[in-house]
Amino acid sequence: MAHIVPPFTAATALEKVKFAQNAWNxxxxxxxxxxxxxxxxxxxxxxxxxxxxxxxxxxxxxYAKEKGYRLKKELFAFQDNKIAVQFFYEYHDENGQWYRAYGLEDWTFQVDGEEKGKMRKRMSSINDVKISEDERWFANNVDVETVTISEKHL
Structure with missing residues (x-):
């Protein structure tokens, strides 16, 4: 992820977001x-x-508490050394109750030195909602990239 460095373009910002998504998964x-x-x-x-x-x-x-974790991140905005993402992930607790978490993240990246391109600040706002097994988007090991999230889902 550090090899993708600011200032970001639309392509490199999206690459950074998907790299992060894959790492978290x-x-x-x-x-x-x-x-x-x-x-x-x-x-x-x-x-x-x-x-x-x-x-x-x-x-x-x-990850010890959030079992079955699956995440999708989407590029929301970018400028210079900053990226904003919206994300959606699902997990279940030790009792099998499923949750969907929604949120926004504000990322700021190092612009120079040995850690250039690494994230130096991550601010995250997250809300969790209980869902049933039937409401899951990321069930059965689906590729999260094939799930289109639209306003009707929210």
């Missing part, structure tokens, strides 16, 4: 954390996280 904190600067700042719901080690700890806890 691995559910591997080690892989995901490599995309962020060593001192990256996150806001995730009501949590504030700083640095790769805290990111790894957060993601390890997240």
């Amino acid at each position: 691995t559910m591997n904190p080690e892989i995901i954390a490599k995309a962020y600067t060593t001192d990256c700042i996150w806001r995730n719901r009501d949590q504030f996280i700083r640095g790769q080690e805290e990111i790894k700890t957060f993601l390890t806890t997240k």
Whole structure:
């Protein structure tokens, strides 16, 4: 992900978003954390996280609770070293209750130095909604890229 560097074009911003989507869908904190600067700042719901080690700890806890995690990210806007995305993901808890999470993320990337192209700030606003098995978009290992999300789905 670091090889895609600002300033972004429509093509490179979209590539960055899809790279992030694919990394998060691995559910591997080690892989995901490599995309962020060593001192990256996150806001995730009501949590504030700083640095790769805290990111790894957060993601390890997240994936232990959010089973069956599947995510789709869509490019919302971009400019210079910033990208905004909207995202949708589904998961179930330990009791089998499914949820869909919706949200927006504001990303800022490092523009110089050894960590150029890595994300140095991630601000995320997320809402979770209970859904039934029949309401799932990302069921049966569907490729998330084949799911078209429109206003009728929201």
